[in-house]
Amino acid sequence: MTKKNTTLGEFIIENQDSFQYTSGELSKLINAIRLAAKVVNHEVNKAGLIDILGAAGDTNIQGEDQQKLDVLANDKFIQTLKNREIVCGIASEEEDDFISINSNDEQHQNKYVVLIDPLDGSSNIDVNVSVGTIFSIYRRITPVGTPVTLEDFLQPGDNQVAAGYIIYGTSTMLVYTTGDGVNGFTLNPAIGTFYLSHPNMKFPETGKIYSVNEGNYTHFPQGVKDYIKYCQKEEDDRPYTSRYIGSLVSDFHRNMIKGGIYMYPKSSMAEEGKLRLLYECNPMAYLAEQANGKASDGKRRIMELQPTELHQRVPFFCGSKKMVEKAEEFMR
Ligand code: AHM
Ligand code: MG
DSSP: OOOTTOBHHHHHHHTGGGSSSOHHHHHHHHHHHHHHHHHHHHHHHTTTTTTTOSEEEEEOTTSOEEEHHHHHHHHHHHHHHHHSTTEEEEEETTOSSOEEOSTTOTTOOOOEEEEEEEEETGGGGGGTOOEEEEEEEEEOSSOTTSOOOHHHHOOOGGGOSEEEEEEESSSEEEEEESSSOEEEEEEETTTTEEEEEEOSOOOOSSOSEEEOOGGGGGGSOHHHHHHHHHHHSOSTTOSOEEOOOSOHHHHHHHHHHHOEEEEEOOOSSOTTOSSBIIIIIHHHHHHHHHTTEEEESSSSBGGGOOOOSTTOBOOEEEEEHHHHHHHHHHHO
16 A cells, blocks of 8 residues: 555556566656646746736637647647657547557657646636646557547546546646556655655545536436436435536546546537547546446446547536436436
8 A cells, every 4th residue: 555645656656566467668658648747837837927828819629719838738748749659649638539659650660649638627727727638648559659539538447557637726736557456646846756656546426516507407307407417306314515617627537536426528619528428528527437427328328438529529427326327327
């Protein structure tokens, strides 16, 4: 059992053996993420100080305004991952298409593809509310030394070898899993070191928090409306508390610690919901399951879904197991 106060660097070395593939690769991967996280953290923290706020003037493939920090976080993560010789492809919320990294060069034996949402909840940047980075890692399916293809990215979440997030909150944390539980590390900004602060994180089996954008209530399917009414009803341990930050990473993080459910259902305005399967829902689902929680599209396990598009959206219900099961019951 790793002690609290272990640094992330020490933790990676101590736990190498639990990774199902070669240990050096895991270390390089997590180290690259750790480094990019520190760089982005540095930028996010000075967001209010320098002329970095406001829209960059571009829109991404989903037609959303890109914030300057989105672009910056995207560049930093891509740059850092490219520089380590381990990744053969990257897909990002901020890039229309996936990026291939020397993957058609026989010299390069890079086996991993990374999918990222470089700065999730970016509408919160301008108002000094927590944002996050989400990442998901797979082994490529196509042979090394050949060009990486879309197929390498369209893998079901069950194939993930690692996933996690960085939360830029009151403190900055890196939370990740390699399939052996979930561990959280807090950054000491004075010396730029992540320390193990939340070993073996687990969702309470049930909770008292529901997180959903209730502004969309009238557009939700009847089952979702009924579940929300159930959460509000005065009975047993209810009414539950409503908490919605509008930043998936932050809502998920709080619910994992306190017990709760996060929902982004489909609605009559957004038939597939809003969140992206590959770099938002799958990594969060992997973390949730590794932490005794549950993630579903309302009917099926998120990680079983076979993706068909890079920027595919999916309805998302995630959190304490009993709460997600209850929500599913209402949607049946
Ligand atoms: P983004 O990737 O464009 O930031 O969108 C994802 C975010 C989630 O973090 C958050 O839970 C959700 O969108 C909020 O959406 P809404 O404002 O529709 O409630
Ligand atoms: Mg996002």
